[in-house]
Amino acid sequence: MWFRQDLRLADHPALSAAAAAGPVLPVFILDDETPGQWAWGGASRWWLHESLKALSAKGPLVLRRGRADEMLHALLVSTNASGLYFTRDYAPWSAALEARIKGICDSAGITCHRYGGFLLHEPEQIRNGSGQAFKVYTPFARACLARGEPRAAKPSPKTTWAQHDAGSDRLEAWALQPRKPDWAKGFSGVWQPGEQGAEQQLARFLDQSLRGYAEGRDRPDQDFTSRLSPHLHWGEISPHRVWQTVSHAMQAQPGFLDRDGEKFHKELLWREFSNHLLQEFPAFPDKPYRSEFSSFPWRDDAAALKAWQCGETGYPIVDAGMRELWATGYMHNRVRMIAASFLIKHLLLPWQAGEGWFWDTLVDADIANNAASWQWVAGCGADAAPYFRIFNPVLQGEKFDPDGAYVKRWLPELRDVPTDAIHKPWTLALPPRNYARPIVDHGIARSRALAAFKSISKEGLP
Numbered sequence: 001m002w003f004r005q006d007l008r009l010a011d012h013p014a015l016s017a018a019a020a021a022g023p024v025l026p027v028f029i030l031d032d033e034t035p036g037q038w039a040w041g042g043a044s045r046w047w048l049h050e051s052l053k054a055l056s057a058k059g060p061l062v063l064r065r066g067r068a069d070e071m072l073h074a075l076l077v078s079t080n081a082s083g084l085y086f087t088r089d090y091a092p093w094s095a096a097l098e099a100r101i102k103g104i105c106d107s108a109g110i111t112c113h114r115y116g117g118f119l120l121h122e123p124e125q126i127r128n129g130s131g132q133a134f135k136v137y138t139p140f141a142r143a144c145l146a147r148g149e150p151r152a153a154k155p156s157p158k159t160t161w162a163q164h165d166a167g168s169d170r171l172e173a174w175a176l177q178p179r180k181p182d183w184a185k186g187f188s189g190v191w192q193p194g195e196q197g198a199e200q201q202l203a204r205f206l207d208q209s210l211r212g213y214a215e216g217r218d219r220p221d222q223d224f225t226s227r228l229s230p231h232l233h234w235g236e237i238s239p240h241r242v243w244q245t246v247s248h249a250m251q252a253q254p255g256f257l258d259r260d261g262e263k264f265h266k267e268l269l270w271r272e273f274s275n276h277l278l279q280e281f282p283a284f285p286d287k288p289y290r291s292e293f294s295s296f297p298w299r300d301d302a303a304a305l306k307a308w309q310c311g312e313t314g315y316p317i318v319d320a321g322m323r324e325l326w327a328t329g330y331m332h333n334r335v336r337m338i339a340a341s342f343l344i345k346h347l348l349l350p351w352q353a354g355e356g357w358f359w360d361t362l363v364d365a366d367i368a369n370n371a372a373s374w375q376w377v378a379g380c381g382a383d384a385a386p387y388f389r390i391f392n393p394v395l396q397g398e399k400f401d402p403d404g405a406y407v408k409r410w411l412p413e414l415r416d417v418p419t420d421a422i423h424k425p426w427t428l429a430l431p432p433r434n435y436a437r438p439i440v441d442h443g444i445a446r447s448r449a450l451a452a453f454k455s456i457s458k459e460g461l462p
């Protein structure tokens, strides 16, 4: 059983099939070669270490480092395996990798079994009237919902682990976690990676946050979202289990949770949509879906990029988000949108620069969700926010963090700023001295962004 982004035992179709066929040898391969520039980033590696530790406690996990196809080839031969089981993945390099592995199995006379499980619906199952992938979210979501409730989640299979002397790398020897400096020291107080942590997070969400999710999910100063994204990304919990648990809660209190539960289900469908788009357009993480954006006049400004990364732009809602990201490996979705928009539109820096930073710093960094979301904000995605809609970071802050509680949590230097100036401290007679002045003026940046967009827009501005 080749574990990938499916680091769980429950509701695991590939593992269930393997367990039904005989003793199972669980394997995880750290492959930094096949993904090229998209090898796991720093925060992902921190999470992966913890998640593998949790999984190893459940079975004799064999760890190998190198190209997945080569490592599997060697292991299949040396362990005399009769079959290989794994979960399908949608990253741009995965189809070719999976085909190579199938070829290796075929020539060695080993059966090769690929299962779904990362998504609720396989890309081939959701097609429009002409048999094509959907490019727009709303009809996509409608087509998913028309298929009815996803299949029910299943408990962990009864598994006999294989006795083997295949040898395993030591997890510590992979040095996945930072040491000097240990920039991830704040993570363990916030997260519990692994299957048990995922279940606990789901239970907490149901108890404390689902009621009110539809409205509250936009408020970074409140705790309404599930924070399941890294668990879903690493497959520590299946989307079926999450979907179904929310459905059950809705059914248990008819009418009471409908709006919140439906909204939450629709967010899970954004995850599906991103993955289906990636399957269809493997260049999605690197290239704009709308080709006219290839000639967008991006700026090259290392100092501005650094200020954004360090949370020193002078716009509190942007800076609070970037500091939350650094401290916890996570940023609230509303703030991700504001911070991403600021990089792209106020600083005119390429969305790929922000995507790369998020890739390295998010614990939920996900090739599909990250690419789709950055392209959405940039206006160059399949179903994207129009480029000319430019967030005003002051108004966004005042609307979604009205008391400034979120900003004050992450920017202690603004602790004493009165609420009416918290999202624009430069307007105070005596602005806090230890906080940056805005690196761009909103009005000037807005005009500059619109002019840049006009230069590539065939239709012109509305």
Ligand SMILES: Cc1cc2nc3c(=O)[nH]c(=O)nc-3n(C[C@H](O)[C@H](O)[C@H](O)COP(=O)(O)OP(=O)(O)OC[C@H]3O[C@@H](n4cnc5c(N)ncnc54)[C@H](O)[C@@H]3O)c2cc1C
Pocket: 217, 225, 226, 227, 228, 229, 230, 232, 233, 267, 268, 269, 270, 271, 272, 274, 331, 332, 333, 334, 336, 337, 340, 358, 362, 364, 365, 366, 367, 369, 370, 371, 373, 374, 377
């Ligand atoms: C610029 C930018 C980059 C992003 N990068 C990532 C990323 O690398 N990985 C990632 O998982 N999400 C990414 N997102 C989407 C979203 O911000 C996170 O999924 C969400 O904040 C996770 O928090 P949560 O689990 O509490 O979400 P909840 O609101 O509880 O949502 C439940 C689940 O639905 C899925 N989901 C929610 N919103 C989205 C969305 N917009 N797109 C796709 N799936 C979604 C996630 O799996 C999430 O765990 C990005 C958004 C933006 C604007």
